Amino acid sequence: MTTVATGLSQLDLLEAESIHVMREVAAEFERPALLFSGGKDSIVMLHLASKAFWPARIPFPLVHVDTGHNFDEVLAFRDRRVAELGARLVVARVQDDIDAGRVREVPGGLRNPLQTTTLLRAIEEGRYDAVFGGARRDEEKARAKERFFSFRDAFGQWDPKNQRPELWNLYNGRHARGEHIRVFPLSNWTELDVWRYIAREGIEVPAIYFAHEREVFERDGMLLGVTPHSLPREGETVSTRVVRYRTVGDASCTGAVSSPARTPAEVVEEVAVTRLTERGATRADDRASEAAMEDRKKEGYF
């Protein structure tokens, strides 16, 4: 097929920018890795990576930091997609760090905060010098401060007051042994861009992103699905509702939203008019304090 490029749309520009960033990393780093959770942002990253290096394979492994509190549909999707692409998947389990006594389960069962230890262990064991994350600046105010290339010291820490200036499309990935760079190719994408791109490219995502019937109960204004990792407490009533997920994280702290959207196009319509951010609507871990994300990122969270 031969196409003649005319004007570039906003999605074309975002795609090109992300591909440029991925190629920079592949060219300049010894051991990059891509964080892949099976969520929509990392699925889009994987799609962009397969385009960036086409017709060659993606030249780095995928790493899944597995909290052990997954949605079954997402794990099945993850394994199928990895096999299709012929990519290499490394799974780092939070459970292993709990068993080894490196982290302790917190009351309430939230495992998201524990991920940082497992992520840093995976980076150290894999000797990764660059790690791609699907974080977007529109998600959260601390993430709005991120560079495309985010320097992390030997302890994986982010210092938001002392970031490298990042000019033009010149990215500085210099670091000493033991330090690494987090790379965020989707920095300039919004949730709506991601869904418009999924619709345009026909990218497959796990079914839980679309409307389905699920047993849910309400807690702190969020709809939590009934799973082995999120069970109703006394006084919380379970009902069957038509819901979908806007983010797919740890099942213990990720809420669903009431939604009839069954296709990417319907999700685009819904996201275009929503009055709630995806994190505000559905992520309990960001509600802990005004600076919950900043504090976790300083520790090494992505």
Place this chain on the structure above:
Amino acid sequence: MVDLLRFATAGSVDDGKSTLIGRLLYDSKSVFQDQLESVERTSADRGDDYTNLALLTDGLRAEREQGITIDVAYRYFSTPVRSFIVADTPGHVQYTRNMVTGASTADLALVLVDARKGVIEQTRRHAALSGLLRVPHVVLAVNKMDLVGFDQSVFDAIVKDFADLADEVGLTDVTAIPMAALPGDNVVHRSAAMPWYDGPALLEHLEQVHVERDHGETRPARFPVQYVIRPMSTERPDYRGYAGTVASGTLRVGDHVLVLPSGRRTTVAGIDTADGELQQAVARQAVTVRLAHELDVSRGDLLAAADAPPQTLSVLEATVCWMADTPLRPGAPVLVKHTTRTVKASVSALHDRLDVTTLARGPVDELGLNDIGRVSLRTASPLAVDPYAEDRTTGAFLIVDAVTGTTLGAGMID
């Protein structure tokens, strides 16, 4: 079809930049309910008697404590006409480098002036930086008009002062808008308080400003090679493509190109993407190029239109914004990162420093943090460069500390 505008804010501390961005987001209905509730809650907790919209962008703990912006925050919003990426940059002199960071990718700079104070040193600094970085469009936002009684003569005097400054620093397209960000006059909605002003509100202007020709589509082709793609698969045992992003101009199949710095000549045999072959690729497109001849081409090489190539130089004359605490002194060994090539270099001479208050240039021994000056750099191997005034990609470079790896400065080739 360009429906994306990137703009950067610039202004002094307390000129109301974050408030203006907050107001822009709020009045264009781009603030989400949970974000607004969070800001309302925090404003109330702090005892503010109004909803402090600046808290929408000042997200770091330290920023909220001090009520200032420390680092660039990127914000995203859209209207039915256009999408916007906003780099909300700090006004504090100490964080000038972060303003440069935001402005380097901006189509437009929004320079804020407090109507009560007029053009001050920081305004001159921001105008000078916008000029140096060749930000194509500038909006002079004369803010806090409510605090000067919406007086037209105050606005006119500031516009006149800034026009003189704009000439001096080479700003070509300046639009001045009187506004009051806190109550929202002329931000999204035209103000009834200033009937003497008949121009657009800020958002209308941002929607209309014409940016197509700013991205070098009409310039000679430049294509820095980023990465060599060699699948070595059974289907494509001999495939060899050069991946990169078109920096400027248009690259077409059949074009004669030079491979720089070696100077060998070849033609474009094909332009590939994962979605199929293209006949041409334009500036900002990420593609993979196949060449007609088997040449030694690798990352760091530049493919350039054979009839209009850049200069290949190992001595660069450039203007540098210094961004490090350790001063720049002649003789210092550094690394220069230019397009996809990083080379050893040394600063062979420091010619002058720009005094941003007077805009005069004078001799100095060193450049300190946030200083701007002209230098000569000698590079260990030649670079294919264009003047920054002609090409914001092939004319720009970073200066990197060879030992610590930190970014020391930003350079623009004269």
